[in-house]
Amino acid sequence: MKSMKWLLLVATSVVAMSVPVQANEAVDRSYYELLIDRYNNGTTQNDRDVNHDDEFAYQGGDVIGVSDRVQHVADMNFTTVLVGNVFDAERYDGKGIRSYERVNEHFGTEEELRDMVEAFHKQSIEVVIDVPLIWKGQSLDEEQQRQMIDKVATFIESNDIDGVRFVETDAYDVRTLEERAAQLEQESKRFVIIADERVTERAIVNEERTELLQQTFAAFNEPTDAFVNWSLDESIPIALDTLEGERMTKKMVDLRMFPPTRWHLAATALFTLPGTPVMTYGSEIALNNDLWQHPIMNFKTEMELKERIGQLNDLRNRSKTLRTGEVEWLHTEGDYLVWMRSSDDERWIVALNNSDETRSIQLTADQIGDGKKMRGLLQDDLIRQNEDGTYYIVLTREMSDVYYVEEDQGYNVGYIVATASVVVGFTIFLVAVLRRSNRQSV
Numbered sequence: 001m002k003s004m005k006w007l008l009l010v011a012t013s014v015v016a017m018s019v020p021v022q023a024n025e026a027v028d029r030s031y032y033e034l035l036i037d038r039y040n041n042g043t044t045q046n047d048r049d050v051n052h053d054d055e056f057a058y059q060g061g062d063v064i065g066v067s068d069r070v071q072h073v074a075d076m077n078f079t080t081v082l083v084g085n086v087f088d089a090e091r092y093d094g095k096g097i098r099s100y101e102r103v104n105e106h107f108g109t110e111e112e113l114r115d116m117v118e119a120f121h122k123q124s125i126e127v128v129i130d131v132p133l134i135w136k137g138q139s140l141d142e143e144q145q146r147q148m149i150d151k152v153a154t155f156i157e158s159n160d161i162d163g164v165r166f167v168e169t170d171a172y173d174v175r176t177l178e179e180r181a182a183q184l185e186q187e188s189k190r191f192v193i194i195a196d197e198r199v200t201e202r203a204i205v206n207e208e209r210t211e212l213l214q215q216t217f218a219a220f221n222e223p224t225d226a227f228v229n230w231s232l233d234e235s236i237p238i239a240l241d242t243l244e245g246e247r248m249t250k251k252m253v254d255l256r257m258f259p260p261t262r263w264h265l266a267a268t269a270l271f272t273l274p275g276t277p278v279m280t281y282g283s284e285i286a287l288n289n290d291l292w293q294h295p296i297m298n299f300k301t302e303m304e305l306k307e308r309i310g311q312l313n314d315l316r317n318r319s320k321t322l323r324t325g326e327v328e329w330l331h332t333e334g335d336y337l338v339w340m341r342s343s344d345d346e347r348w349i350v351a352l353n354n355s356d357e358t359r360s361i362q363l364t365a366d367q368i369g370d371g372k373k374m375r376g377l378l379q380d381d382l383i384r385q386n387e388d389g390t391y392y393i394v395l396t397r398e399m400s401d402v403y404y405v406e407e408d409q410g411y412n413v414g415y416i417v418a419t420a421s422v423v424v425g426f427t428i429f430l431v432a433v434l435r436r437s438n439r440q441s442v
Contacts, residue, residue: 026193026276027234027323029126030313031204032078033243034281036107037092038294040065046108055292058092063108063116069299070116074123076284076306077313081120082165082204085130086113087155093243093294095168097132100151114159126162128193133180139171145180153187163191165204174198201235204278210239217266218251220356220398224337228329230273238275240266240283247282247289259286260304261398265352267305268378268400271312272341272350274327284309308378315377315402321346331361338393340367347405349374353395360394374403384408 041047042064051057066083073081085094088102103110117127131152133140140148156164164184169177177199181192194202209230216222217240241247248266252259263286270277281287281297284306289295316322325341325348332339335355341348349368353359368374368391374383379401383391385408395401 026201029080029276030078030271030316031080031082031128031237031276031278032073032076032281033082033084033278034066034297035061035084035093035243035294036063036066036086037061039281039297040069040299042066042068043108046106048106055294056091058106059296061296062106063103063112067112067116067119070119070123070125072299072306073120073125076279076310077317078125078279079317080126080128080162082128082130082278083116085132085167087129087131089132090136094130094132095134096136097134098136100131100148101155110159117160121160128163128165129156129161130167130195131164132168133166133172134168145176149180149183149187153184156188156190161190163193166192166194166196169194169196178202200233204237205239205242206237206275207242209236209275210242210245213238213240213266213269214248214251216354217262217269218248219255219257219262220354221335222354224335224352224354225332227273227337227339228332232274232327234274234276234324236275237278238270238273239278239280240270241280243280243294247280247287249286249288250290252286253288253290259288263305264308265354265398265400267308267312268350268352268402269337271309271316272322272348272402277313277316279309311378312402319346319348322348328367330363330367335359336361336395338363349393349403349405350400351393351395351403352400353397356397358394358396360392363391363393365389368405371408372405373408374405376401376403378402 037059039061041060042062044060046062047060049058050060052059063086085097086103086107087094087097088099088104090096090098092106103113107113120127135144152164166177166181177194177196181194181202184190184192192202193204195204197203197205197207212226216224249259249263252262263283270279282295284303285298285301286304287295287297321341321343325343325346328340328342330338330340330349336353336359338349338351338361341350351361365385370385370389372385372391374391376382379399381401381403383393383403385391393403
């Protein structure tokens with residue numbers, strides 16, 4: 001019932017939006033990041049060197065297992081999946097690469113990799129693989145770089161992979177990274193991103209933003225005033241978690257917070273703030289990495305956040321305004337954050353109550369316009385203009401909502417009359433049945 005209500009709401013309120021079939025610009029993408037070995041074990045045929053008691057050993061995840069979970073990623077409406085390094089390497093996380101031509105035997109065969117890519121493509125999801133630039137602990141010289149480009153270009157073309165991400169880039173200067181990326185793009189006609197803070201336009205991690213998001217949303221009553229300085233560059237990625245750091249869930253648990261509630265709030269920020277959202281596997285189950293750096297994904301546990309992630313990502317996919325619209329901060333004081341995303345076609349209001357008490361804000365007609373209504377797409381809220389021309393947004397503790405601003409056509413009298421007629425008719429029917437039943441019993 002909840003899903004049906006959501007679909008009806010979107011269908012009636014956001015009909016003018018267009019859904020991108022497949023992302024073709026950086027700002028149109030939303031990334032789901034996973035590690036093949038820690039995601040899903042689809043077959044035991046390639047379970048070599050598996051040791052479930054050793055954090056640093058292989059755990060059995062493979063490309064068949066990822067293929068089996070493509071629908072899981074599609075349900076959350078991600079446009080692009082980052083699957084990590086698939087090449088032959090010494091470690092499960094792709095470090096210590098040994099070949100730019102062979103698939104890691106622990107993950108499966110090249111044919112199985114192609115099947116996985118095809119499965120994602122059927123759902124209009126792009127596939128990006130990692131390309132480490134450190135060979136067995138050593139950086140590549142000029143000739144090795146050239147050979148690497150040739151081999152990677154051949155590999156991604158033959159397996160129909162959409163893009164690559166350069167990782168382990170610390171030994172290289174920005175100019176070299178950009179040159180190699182340009183060469184690979186030219187040879188393969190695929191896009192290249194670089195996991196490096198120094199290359200903002202191509203980066204897939206932004207530690208400053210991640211730190212701010214974690215600091216703000218790991219616990220309630222944290223101030224939100226720092227968001228007024230949030231960069232409006234849509235190409236900069238936003239991530240609540242990364243594969244390298246401490247998971248936000250661990251921070252929540254350490255602070256004695258309730259992770260699902262905190263994650264719902266944080267996810268709203270992730271998909272509506274300026275930037276490109278990146279979500280690490282396991283966030284949908286509030287995964288905690290208190291024991292292992294890269295825990296195994298548990299598909300049997302309750303998916304606390306999967307539906308909310310899917311809703312928010314769907315809104316972002318449908319609305320160009322939520323991806324690229326202008327930003328106006330309406331309230332950044334204390335622990336209550338409200339902002340507007342707007343364009344010539346649409347206006348959205350996002351409100352996050354980061355406190356442990358009910359919060360409210362009064363918006364004016366100068367901000368929203370006269371004769372409008374604000375439809376909350378997360379909490380089924382509907383806000384109309386008051387007699388004094390203002391609009392009030394009231395949120396209970398640790399709640400958020402995304403409001404679509406539209407013309408207020410007043411109450412639908414025809415709908416009300418039709419509904420009332422159905423109720424009256426059903427009541428008359430029940431009375432008639434009861435009377436007949438009483439006569440028969442006499």
